[in-house]
Amino acid sequence: QQQVKQSPQSLIVQKGGISIINCAYENTAFDYFPWYQQFPGKGPALLIAIRPDVSEKKEGRFTISFNKSAKQFSLHIMDSQPGDSATYFCAASRAGNNRKLIWGLGTSLAVNP
Amino acid sequence: GAGVSQSPSNKVTEKGKDVELRCDPISGHTALYWYRQSLGQGLEFLIYFQGNSAPDKSGLPSDRFSAERTGGSVSTLTIQRTQQEDSAVYLCASSLGTAGTEAFFGQGTRLTVV
Numbered sequence: 466q467q468q469v470k471q472s473p474q475s476l477i478v479q480k481g482g483i484s485i486i487n488c489a490y491e492n493t494a495f496d497y498f499p500w501y502q503q504f505p506g507k508g509p510a511l512l513i514a515i516r517p518d519v520s521e522k523k524e525g526r527f528t529i530s531f532n533k534s535a536k537q538f539s540l541h542i543m544d545s546q547p548g549d550s551a552t553y554f555c556a557a558s559r560a561g562n563n564r565k566l567i568w569g570l571g572t573s574l575a576v577n578p
Numbered sequence: 579g580a581g582v583s584q585s586p587s588n589k590v591t592e593k594g595k596d597v598e599l600r601c602d603p604i605s606g607h608t609a610l611y612w613y614r615q616s617l618g619q620g621l622e623f624l625i626y627f628q629g630n631s632a633p634d635k636s637g638l639p640s641d642r643f644s645a646e647r648t649g650g651s652v653s654t655l656t657i658q659r660t661q662q663e664d665s666a667v668y669l670c671a672s673s674l675g676t677a678g679t680e681a682f683f684g685q686g687t688r689l690t691v692v
Contacts, residue, residue, distance in 0.1 A: 497679050508582070508669050508683030509621075554621065563626045563634050564679055565611060570620040 468492055471555050471569025478576050484542040486572045488555035493536065495557040499566070500529065500540045503552045512553070513540070545576045580604075582684035584670050590690045591660055599655040599687045603672030610653050611673075611681060612645060616666040624668075627653060628675065660691045 470489045478484045490498075496517055501509035515522045515529040515538065522529045528541040542549055552573050556566040583602040591597050603610050612624040623637040627647040638644070642660075647653040657664055667688050671681040 499680075501683075506685065508671075508685045510683065511680050514680070558679065563628065564609070564673070564681075565623040565626055565634070565637070566613075566621070566681065567623075568621040570618075 467570070468567045469555060469557050469569045471572060473572060474570070475573040476575070478542075478545045478574065480545065480547060480576055480578050482545050482576075484540075484545045484549070484574055484576070486540045486553055486555070486574075487537065488539065488569050489535075489537045490557050490567075491536070492557070492559070492567075494559045494561075495567075496560060497558045497564070498529070498531065498538050499556050499558075500527075501554045501556065503554065503571075509554060542574075545574075547576045547578050550574055550576050582670055582672050582682050584668075584684035584687050586687060587685065588688045588690075590692060593662060593691055594659055596656065596658045597660055597689065599657075599668050599670075599689070601653045601655070601670030601672075601684060603651065603653070603670070604682055605651075606674070607672035607682075608650065608675045609673045609681075610647060611671045612653070612655050613669045613671065614639075614666045615669055615686065621669065624655070657689075660689075662691050665689055665691045 499514035500512045502512045503509040526543045531538045555569040608629045610627040613621045626634040642658045645655045667686040669686045671683045673681045
């Protein structure tokens with residue numbers, strides 16, 4: 466059973482557009498929700514993360530929106546650029562479980578110039 | 579080093595052979611994780627080390643997989659009698675510990691079993 470469900474699997478956006486990736490989780494004990502960005506041949510790199518006590522967090526062009534009651538969170542990339550083309554993973558973890566990350570299956574984003 | 583270092587970057591091995599994958603975490607990071615990234619499967623947790631505590635091995639898929647961490651630093655993931663389904667990218671991550679939740683990843687070792 467996939468504890469963190471991510472959609473869409475792939476996404477094509479025009480330069481300057483908004484990219485939106487959604488995730489839903491099952492376990493209400495999760496208390497840390499990061500988004501990772503991965504380029505081919507590289508390991509994942511932390512992009513932005515949120516805790517459930519806030520509904521939104523913004524860092525530059527990247528925003529996480531968090532809906533605790535719906536058990537959903539999303540990543541918005543504003544003014545998408547070709548350099549944003551990568552695979553994005555949402556994840557979740559909780560205290561008391563060694564902070565191991567439970568991952569979504571990833572979204573392959575392509576930003577057309 | 580400045581980041582998590584993994585070696586080798588690529589490894590091709592014959593089915594049935596043993597392989598060792600190495601991870602050198604960020605200096606001072608007490609927590610170390612191994613994950614496996616398979617095509618279409620996403621990332622799955624394998625094993626976790628925290629300081630001198632007993633490791634969390636709950637993610638290891640079979641008894642052919644083992645890992646150790648020497649001196650609280652370098653870790654080695656060993657796969658015995660490799661099978662084709664072991665082909666994947668093996669990623670190592672380290673963090674400051676359970677309170678420091680950001681995990682920093684290495685570039686991974688791409689293992690191909692032929």
